[in-house]
Amino acid sequence: MKKLINNPESVVKEMIEGLLAAHPNYLRKLENINVIVRKDAPVEGKVGLVSGGGSGHEPAHAGYVGYGMLDAACPGEVFTSPTPDQMYEAIKAVNSGKGVLLIIKNYTGDVMNFEMAREMAQAEGIEVDQVIVNDDVAVENSTWTQGRRGIAGTVFVHKIAGAKAQEGASLKEVKRVAEKVIANVRSMGMALTPCTVPAAGKPSFTLQEDEMEIGIGIHGEPGTHREKIKHVDEIVEHLMDKIINDLPYKSGDEVAVMINGMGGTPLMELYIANRKVAEILKEKDIKVYKTYVGEFMTSLEMSGFSITLLKLDEELKALLDAKADTPAFKQL
Known part of the structure; x- marks a missing residue:
């Protein structure tokens, strides 16, 4: 194996440190947990958008945190779903009172963990909804999914739902346009x-x-x-x-x-x-x-x-x- 790394066990930690060093005007990390949020999160009067998944897909998803796109991204270990705790902390960090939309790629671990985090946040009175992206036409069921996989089309969901949220739209409206993208x-x-x-x-x-x-x-x-x-x-x-x-x-x-x-x-x-x-x-x-x-x-x-x-x-x-x-x- 030839890779420009130090220790295989620390690649995600060191990648995040490098990401933050490169983009201090855009991003910050929550303390003691791998969650990347907008520098100005939570943004008052705006629905929060949270996505994430295993690392190894860069620039997805932390690269899309910022104005007009995501408010937070949860990077898991390489090709491994982030934990419900990461997602739960992300939801709390970006919630300004207008609710939070989770944008989930259709992988079994991602869906399960995001839904657990959603329930945890809802139990605290935070309004949370979700969409599941399944744009891959190649196969109907796969190693890690029930139904179609979510792949690069997810970036269009980030962009368009993010623009709607940035306008100050309601959670219902942001979810509607996200689902419109997913359908098309x-x-x-x-x-x-x-x-x-x-x-x-x-x-x-x-x-x-x-x-x-x-x-x-x-x-x-x-x-x-x-x-x-x-x-x-x-x-x-x-x-x-x-x-x-x-x-x-x-x-x-x-x-x-x-x-x-x-x-x-x-x-x-x-x-x-x-x-x-x-x-x-x-x-x-x-x-x-x-x-x-x-x-x-x-x-x-x-x-x-x-x-x-x-x-x-x-x-x-x-x-x-x-x-x-x-x-x-x-x-x-």
């Missing part, structure tokens, strides 16, 4: 290489030199199948076919596109993939409103990418365009 966002990914969890010290799975895995999860969970590596245009065609057929589009529809690198993919290759995505959408008369290319929800050093399409209407476009200022996502 679809993703699918692939991998050329595995990744190595530092504490494990060896790759989470193996692929032959000429193999790729289609539909893989962000923790290295199995996808739909393995096959010989193909040209990227063919890979994009397959992923796009699955995504578009899962949420039918009509001529003239508008979408936001996210080409998400898994941690070990050069931007050059992501832009080549986006070239084909744009070509397919043009052929289908689906208009691209905005495109995001980069690393938004990674899988350590895995080489591969995912495609996310979000079908837009006027409300979602306005919220997507709203100001956001966080370490990893800025729209000023």
